[in-house]
Amino acid sequence: MKGLHLADERIKRPCYVFDDITEYGPLVEYRREVLRSLKHPAPMLESLTLDDVTKFETMPSQFFANETPRLRHFAIRECFKLQWDAPYLRSITDLELGLSHVYLSLAKLIALLQESPMLENLKIVGTSFATRTEDLPDGNASLPSLKAFYLDTTADAQCAEFLERLDIPSAAQKEFVFRGRDAEQAPRVLRLAAGLGYIAEGSSRPSPSEMRLRCDHSMISLRTQFKEEHGVEPGFLAIKWSRTASDPAAHRIAVVGQLFGSFDVRKVTYLSVASAKLDDALDGVLEDFWFSRMSTLKNLTLRGQGTKILFDLLETRNVHARDADTASVDAQVLEGWRGTPPFFPGLEYVFVGELSFDEDTSRALIHAVKHRAALGKALPTLRVNEGNGCRPPKTMLRKLSNMVRIIAAYVVNEKALAAFLKFVDYEPDAPNGTPDIVDILFAWSSWWSDQQIEACLFRPNCLKAARRFSHS
Secondary structure (H helix, E strand, C coil): CCEEEEECCCCCCCCCCCCCHHHHCHHHHHHHHHHHHCCCCCCCCCEEEEEEEEECCCCCCCHHHHCCCCCCEEEEEEECCCCCCCHHHCCCCEEEEEEEEEEECHHHHHHHHHCCCCCCEEEEEEEEECCCCCCCCCCCEECCCCCEEEEEEECCHHHHHHHHCEECCCCCEEEEEEEECCCCCHHHHHHHHHHCCCCCCCCCCCCCCEEEEEECCCEEEEEEECCCECCECCCCEEEEEEECCCCCHHHHHHHHHHHHCCCCCCCCCEEEEEECCCCHHHHHHHHHHCHHHCCCCCEEEEECHHHHHHHHHHCCECCCCCCHHHHCCCHHHHCCCCCCCECCCCCCEEEEEEECCCHHHHHHHHHHHHHHHHCCCCCCEEEEEECCCCCCCHHHHHHHHCCCCEECCECCCHHHHHHHHHHCCCCCCCCCCCCCHHHHHHHHHHHHHCCCHHHCCCCCCHHHHHHHHHCC
16 A cells, blocks of 8 residues: 545534534544554555544554654644654655644744655645744754745744744745734744745845736735756745735735845846736835836736736836946847836836726826837837726727737738638728728637637637738
8 A cells, every 4th residue: 555545525614623522423433443543564655644534633653553664745634633753754755734723833843844854845734833832942944855845824923933943945946825913023924935935146135037926905925936047947936925904004015015125126037916906005115126126027917907007117217226236237128218218128028918998097008108119119019908808999909009019919911911801701990991900809819719619729829820821
């Protein structure tokens, strides 16, 4: 037997730490019987998962007669009492502790990790770390083989202590989910979590090449990716922080300022911002810590109605003071601008989607694209996509198509365009009677929606299709 997965498949009801154990009736004895039965040696066992099996029953220390020489993967979920010094927790490579109804013992967890140098994958999900009543073991927990680390807990002082005591490879993949119940400790926790990202030689902070940010009313989610350097391919760093409704706005701004300021963004080439509602205060923090320093950004994605307030970045001159490294950006990026360049001077591609292009939104986007061109350089490529399955207004698209080199990534000649429209039986309605790029976008979309998606491996490029008919 190489793998054993035991799970309680009953229909679950909410369960809390203070439930009376006798409430489960015969299930209590059944759990005890299951645990007692796991007493024989298991020399071939490589993977063990206990999913909602133990509850209030303490995991026995003499598990499988302490003879599991091949055990490398151990996962336990919904366990209230764990034997932290159990031998079967040592010498494993994959460890998952799903202790969502338990206050984790920081001292015992660090002691366990100190004796687990072979760990490659570590996942910890817990309500919170317990208020410390015992001294922590000397030294840090060094996990030199770790490849992936996931932590879901409360952002408090104990969590900060835990992060400070970890020595893990900079290139490991890391994902953190924090709940911000402690207004004083949240900035410290986020700074420590960000500091565990990949830090290149000679740098003091993580310097990602790609960043994806999602901002909602009560949650900030950030995912960063790092460029391969010297043969090292760093894993991503993801941080999600949710605040409580009672947190003052000033606390939220201070926390996100700490998070955003923990990264060196001068090498970022791709940025995605998604938000249903982005307030002006948060926009200001983003501008100070990120946007003003992203001189090498080439690809910008804006998703959600809240990102409308970021349109003006495309046309606004970046008057923020530049440090020496930012000022030394590639001369080709700055060439061609009239006076002080705008934000993102090297921008090549913009995607705007998942928002409603009402009259005000359409006007704002047209104004931003037009005025950016007036500063010296037209936006090379623009793609727009309205949310809820709707299409962007044709009037807006036609105005934008006169201001950018490529719209929606498709460029066609007039002959190819006419041939394709005829092929898909689409009647153009361009103002001057001549089919234009907007006609082909709508024709292609209409034709594609009628196809059997299951029979298609990918969505073809309409440029290639149009060219195929241009020679007919």
